[in-house]
Amino acid sequence: MKIKWNVMAATLVVTSLLAGCGAPKTEGTASSSSQTGSEAAAVSNASGEINVYTAIEDEQIKTYLTSFKEQYPDIKVNIVRDSTGIMTAKLIAEKDNPQADVIWGLAATSLLVMDDRKMLESYAPKGVDRVLPEFKDKANPPKWVGMDIWETAIIVNKAEMEKRNLPIPQSYEDLVKPEYKGLIAMPHPASSGTGYLTVNALHQLYGKDKAWAYMDKLHENIMVYTHSGSKPAKMASSGEAPIGISYGYSGIHEQKKGAPVEVVFPKEGSGWDMEASALVKKKDIKPEAKLFLDWAISDEPMKEYNKNYAILSIKQEGSQIPEGYKQDPVSQLTKLDLYQAARDREGILAEWEQKYGSKAEPKK
């Protein structure tokens, strides 16, 4: 209990200090953000508390939120984070008594499912015109607005491949070769958005029957299905599972940390989904929730998204393609119909669970 008192005392001191030098501070931030900013993003005194549900990676959330906290120091943002599948299930379960005010950075395929169930409220955030048409809901005002795209990547541990004298797989077809038996980790599509986007890409790429036939073979080579989409990349990085089906950013992150991994975008084209945001339909919609959605597609966070994702929903002038990516990341993507993906989601997941989920016995 003692700690709490100290913290409280410290907060009191800090707040009074801030209050004392409030005027110059505001000026400073305003000028710095007007340099970068589209709209005048001065420190606002809007206050309140919002619950934000998200599937954005833990380590990204903090950096993303910095600019929001600078602009709206008095809005308390409660983040509830879990993997895509769990956030989707949680939001649907809370349908009649929604706890979330804002959904931020959840797979568009999940948002489409929710839209189907009338769980989203239309809202056109400030600056929505700048968002490319294929990155937002067709309705006007839109129910959801995209932020960026993430895509299938195969993360391969070079050291382990050398040790085993195996070539680095370059395509989906390579992954089902018998020499990779037991070496592959893949996210579980029911809990992970990355898992579903890959399974969905296989469906739209190969057609239903061929896709299941392919996954039957892939299943033979899988060592473990993980809960989160980034874990296979981390397992590849430590060599625990030398090949991980994951997404681009997570592999590049491991590379930067010094792990001997190569990030391969499959030849046939990467599956993809969009991180998107939406307003939750409920009785009292808080104005702060709308402020948050305005902020979510403003310049500051976009710049941060760009550090992790090559493809953004707003055309960036002179934006750099993050290291580790091919020159034109858009050409890496397969052609996908997200609406179809959303419609198929429940059926595919049920069939997947029945085929591969019940593999309760350990592999011999």
Add this chain to the structure above:
Amino acid sequence: MDTWLKRIRPDANQWSQNAIIVSMTIALLFAILLPLSELMIKAVTDQNGNFIGLMHFANYFSTPALVMSLWNSIQVSAVTTMIAVTLGFGFAYALERSAIRGKWFYRSVALLPLFAPSMLHGLALIYLFGNQGLISTGFFGLLPEFRIELYGPIGIVMAEVLYTFPQAFLMLSVALASADYRMYEAAETLGASKWRIFWTVTVPGTRFALFSAIFVCFVLTFTDFGAPKVVGGQYNVLATDLYKQVIGQQNMQMGAAVGVLLLIPAVISFVIDRISQRKQSGWLSAKSTPYRIERNKLRDGLFYVLCSAVSAVIIGIILVAIYGSLVKVWPYNLSLSFAHYEGFLDGQGPFMTSLLIAFATALIGTVATFLFAYLIEKSRGNRLLRQSAYFLSMLPLALPGLVLGLIYVFFFNNPNQPLHGIYGTIWIVILCNIVHFYSVSFLTMTSGLKKLDSEFEAASESMNVPWYRTLLRVTVPLSLPTILEVFLYYFINSMVTVSAIIFLYAPDLKPAAVAIVNKEDSGDIAQAAAMSTLIIVANLLVRTAVMWISGKIQRRTDTLLVRTKE
């Protein structure tokens, strides 16, 4: 006037005591019985609240994957129990019935796993036996490779044995410590061999503790979530199923059905434990003589080997986890750094949250437990009331953490609930922790209070001293060591527990143990190990501090007691 006051004062005493017992019983009712009934209702109704009988269970038993998990759980728990109880018995026997030296050392090592979250064992096993583990790769090529199929039942059993061993050891060492030596003398006079004496005297003498230990280990494994989560691989067990149903698919009804299944062995264990407690106490009489340890070089030698081996494994596991948390990029860059600890000591971080939760749980829990134990044990309040309060106090023993967390979600996450307000705050976590660890604390407190002479209460009553004054001036100071012990128990368990609060923690107040699960989930093994290390260190520091204080107080009360005797 004065005499009139004197006459009503004892009544006032009784009245205020009864009032407190009643209010605390009601609190327990809300904290245990009502949520539990909610579980039962959920298990037999559909999503709209219509009664559907045993449909969920029928559903469950017609899904092969789920039946498989149940079977897996039973198998893993049975094997774990066999190993843990055997080792626990051997270890306890060595410490209580052999002449080996360094018993205090072995004892403290055996209890070390209690200070660690159960995920730690799994993490350490990955560092040892994973595909890139120290032992699997023969210390990175120095020795021949030694690989086992870690992810699956083998890993789970290994982690669970480490987790349940201290419990088995503790229960059995209490039983082995008390023996009637006359039985052994009689057996020897009759010409029985050592082996025969072991089976006809020692084992029957500890049979109740043995039953209890078997059931406790079985239930702990059956309902544990940490180990299967970390090293279970594709091997599904009931506890991870429950998590998947409730968190993954938000299927509360099916979750309730799984919860009821988890409850069954726990309830059986509870009943057996209650019976054995009652029987065990009649074993010794005033004429009994304490066990005498004879010299036996061979026996002691064997026990040295056993104790040293077990201790080496326990210490090794913890050291490996700490080492793993310090290595930069396992296994490619083995240089050491504190990089994985970065940000863990932040004021808002999970570790600080956990410390806050643990301190609050310990503080509030200890006060409440003491007050309640005192009133039930020492007061002259209504007998029926005291008995039902006692029963309610025992009930949490039968509730595995996962089930407790689940019933709290059902009960408190209901907008029509007047107590809905505490859902999503730190208070529900604290309340859940207090209830989770209440029974053992209550029993400890009761047995501590039993040792005090009830003359204190009688004397003060006859002198018209209000009961709370006697309590504060006499009883509390005399039972301070027990109070501190209970405080420690609450604190340590609140730091390591994950099963109940994984369902309950508020988004901005994530406890450290939950953070370990999340880190492991996203593949950050090293950070998970780092967080586990912090928890162990914090627990050991708090324990050392509390023991030091307790020792000082003990010395003071001892002199006090001696003086009163003179």
